[in-house]
Each structure stands twice: as structure tokens, then as C-alpha cells.
Amino acid sequence: MADIALPEVKLNLYNVKSPIQVKVVENRIVTKESSPNIVRHLVFDVSGTQLEGNVIAGQSVGVLTPGEDQNGKPHKLRLYSMASPSRGEGGQSHLISTTVKRTIEEIDGKLYTGVASNYLCDLQPGDPVLLTGPSGRRFLLPEDANAYQYLFFATGTGVAPFRGMIQDLDLSKTSATLAFGCAYRTDVLYADEFDPLARDQASFHFLKAISREDRRADGSKAYVHTLLEDAPEAVRKQVAAKNTLIYICGLKGMEWGIYKTLLQQGHSSYFDPKNDEGVAWLKSVASGAAKITEEDFKTYVKPGPRLFEEVY
Ligand code: FAD
Numbered sequence: 001m002a003d004i005a006l007p008e009v010k011l012n013l014y015n016v017k018s019p020i021q022v023k024v025v026e027n028r029i030v031t032k033e034s035s036p037n038i039v040r041h042l043v044f045d046v047s048g049t050q051l052e053g054n055v056i057a058g059q060s061v062g063v064l065t066p067g068e069d070q071n072g073k074p075h076k077l078r079l080y081s082m083a084s085p086s087r088g089e090g091g092q093s094h095l096i097s098t099t100v101k102r103t104i105e106e107i108d109g110k111l112y113t114g115v116a117s118n119y120l121c122d123l124q125p126g127d128p129v130l131l132t133g134p135s136g137r138r139f140l141l142p143e144d145a146n147a148y149q150y151l152f153f154a155t156g157t158g159v160a161p162f163r164g165m166i167q168d169l170d171l172s173k174t175s176a177t178l179a180f181g182c183a184y185r186t187d188v189l190y191a192d193e194f195d196p197l198a199r200d201q202a203s204f205h206f207l208k209a210i211s212r213e214d215r216r217a218d219g220s221k222a223y224v225h226t227l228l229e230d231a232p233e234a235v236r237k238q239v240a241a242k243n244t245l246i247y248i249c250g251l252k253g254m255e256w257g258i259y260k261t262l263l264q265q266g267h268s269s270y271f272d273p274k275n276d277e278g279v280a281w282l283k284s285v286a287s288g289a290a291k292i293t294e295e296d297f298k299t300y301v302k303p304g305p306r307l308f309e310e311v312y
Pocket residue numbers: 060078079080081082098099100101102103104105107112113114115116117118157158160310311312
């Protein structure tokens with residue numbers, strides 16, 4: 001396949017030394033009331049700033065939390081993916097949105113709350129917030145987006161960029177699958193948007209793997225990568241199609257299960273060998289002779305041009 005042309009994007013119109021102050025216009029919870037997790041959808045009004053019209057789906061903005069860390073230094077920048085489409089939240093170019101999970105941890109009986117995520121989740125409409133960005137130049141839809149098909153894999157807030165990308169696509173011209181993984185059914189994000197879309201558009205599939213609740217036919221747990229094994233025929237055809245691009249976003253480590261399953265299913269064209277040994281390894285994987293280990297994978301191959309990944 002010829003190189004996939006990505007759009008030219010604006011980068012770092014604002015940085016840590018010269019951030020831009022914008023206002024929160026909406027902050028709503030998107031996990032169900034009974035969920036042990038809290039994820040919120042935040043919308044910022046960026047009117048009159050250079051962010052207006054210049055942050056596209058797949059890019060992120062940086063958030064500067066007021067105050068200092070335990071060393072007396074300003075809090076470091078944290079990145080948050082845009083959840084809005086490139087034309088802006090609800091088609092309004094002055095609005096951009098993101099999806100934030102409150103990070104909370106208890107270690108040896110002591111509670112640690114993440115700095116930026118809790119700051120963001122506490123903000124009220126009308127509150128100011130300092131942003132930088134945009135950032136990100138590869139995790140984007142191609143320039144000729146409707147010439148490709150899409151398989152989007154998300155865990156948790158990793159769904160944010162796909163919400164925007166799916167709204168950017170013309171589903172009458174192309175097809176897309178969103179494979180979403182989370183622990184509990186109460187944590188399926190934006191199901192109120194994706195479920196009706198999947199019902200109304202034959203070209204869109206929404207697959208869910210609820211790891212602590214769903215069981216597969218053999219009784220094993222469902223994860224985002226097992227959705228590939230259990231995929232309906234239409235999605236299997238999509239994975240095999242030469243013009244399909246795979247995007248992965250969410251928890252670090254999620255990519256390996258997807259890569260392994262793709263290789264097991266014979267889709268080695270998503271990977272590029274690093275050297276001659278890599279070519280040989282891919283051949284022996286195809287013939288079933290090689291055991292697919294993460295170590296060998298890292299030694300011999302890398303994601304090819306049809307794979308896009310943003311994990312954190
Ligand atoms: P931090 O303060 O950085 O803490 C991190 C974790 O450590 C927390 O769980 C906290 O409870 C724990 N902790 C804090 N102090 C201690 C301590 N002393 N000892 C032990 N544990 C401690 N996140 C999203 O929610 N949505 C997004 O769309 C999103 N997009 C991203 C895009 C990119 C490209 C990248 C790189 C990251 C993205 N992230 C996103 C992650 C985000 O940037 C933050 O890393 C995340 O929100 C946690 O930041 P925090 O400041 O809240 O937590």
C-alpha cells in the first residue's frame with residue numbers, strides 16, 4: 001500500500017511558557033451512577049483563541065494544574081485527547097471536548113489522587129483552565145479519510161479520540177468498527193451515542209468486551225483483543241481488507257494482545273519486519289512454526305503504516 005497521507009496539523013500554538021486560558025462550559029459524568037469509576041466529559045470554550053478550528057480528532061491538549069508539586073515546582077503538564085470531532089463539539093468550532101478519568105489509588109493505606117484528572121473533574125462551568133497544544137501529528141485520520149476502513153480499539157478513556165474520528169467519517173462512504181473494553185458494564189463510555197449509531201448505520205459496528213462480567217463461549221474472560229477472535233463476519237472481512245487501518249488507544253499494554261491475535265489470524269501485513277530475520281520470523285509465524293512471543297515480536301517486527309497507536 002502506498003504511504004498513507006496524513007493531514008498537516010497545527011502543533012504547539014500554545015506551550016507551557018505561554019498557555020491559553022479558556023473556560024469550561026460543561027462537565028458531566030459519563031460513567032453510570034453505580035460505577036466504581038468516575039469518568040467525565042468536559043467541554044471547553046476556546047472562542048477567540050488559536051485553538052478554535054485548529055485541534056483535530058486524534059490530537060491532544062495539555063492541561064496545566066494550578067499549584068505546585070511536593071518539590072515546590074509547578075505541576076507538570078498532562079495531556080488529554082480530544083473527544084470532539086475536528087469541526088468542534090456538536091459542530092461548533094469554538095467548542096472542544098475531552099474525556100477524563102479521575103485517577104485514585106490507595107497504596108499501603110494511603111490515598112493518592114491524581115493531580116490533573118481530579119482538578120479537571122472538579123471544575124465547574126465558567127471556571128478558567130490553562131491549556132497548551134495542540135499536540136500529536138501521527139494519531140490522526142488520513143487526509144483522504146473515507147478511502148479507508150477503520151478498526152478502532154479502545155480501553156476506557158482511550159475511546160475519546162475515536163468519538164471524534166467516528167464523527168469525522170462519512171459512514172455512507174466507508175465503514176468503521178469500534179471495539180471497546182472495560183471492566184464493568186457501567187463503564188462503557190458514550191454508549192448513548194455509539195449504540196444508536198450501530199443500530200442505524202450498517203457500516204458501523206460497536207463491539208464491547210466487559211472483562212469482569214462477560215464470558216466468551218469457552219467460559220474465558222472477554223478482553224478487547226478477544227473481540228477480534230469473536231468478531232462477526234462483517235468485521236472479520238474488514239480486518240482482512242487491504243484498505244483497513246487499525247487504531248489502538250488506551251491503557252499501556254493493551255496493544256500486545258491485539259498484535260498477537262492479528263498475527264495468529266494471519267494478518268501479518270499490519271506489521272513491518274525490522275530486518276531479514278524479521279522477514280523469516282513473519283514467514284515462520286505464517287506457517288505456524290514460530291511461537292508468537294512479545295520478546296520475539298519486539299526484536300523482529302514493528303507496527304506498519306496501517307497501525308496507529310496511542311497508549312498511556
Ligand atoms: P498523577 O498525579 O500524574 O498521578 C498518576 C497516578 O499515580 C494516579 O493514579 C495517582 O493516584 C497516583 N499517585 C499520585 N501520587 C502518588 C504517589 N506519591 N505514590 C503512588 N501513587 C501516586 N487521560 C484521560 O483521562 N483522558 C484522556 O483523554 C487522556 N489522553 C491522554 C493522551 C496522551 C497522549 C497521554 C500521554 C495521556 C493521556 N491521558 C489521558 C493520561 C493523562 O495525561 C494523565 O496521565 C492522567 O489523567 C493522570 O494524571 P493525574 O495528574 O491525574 O495523575
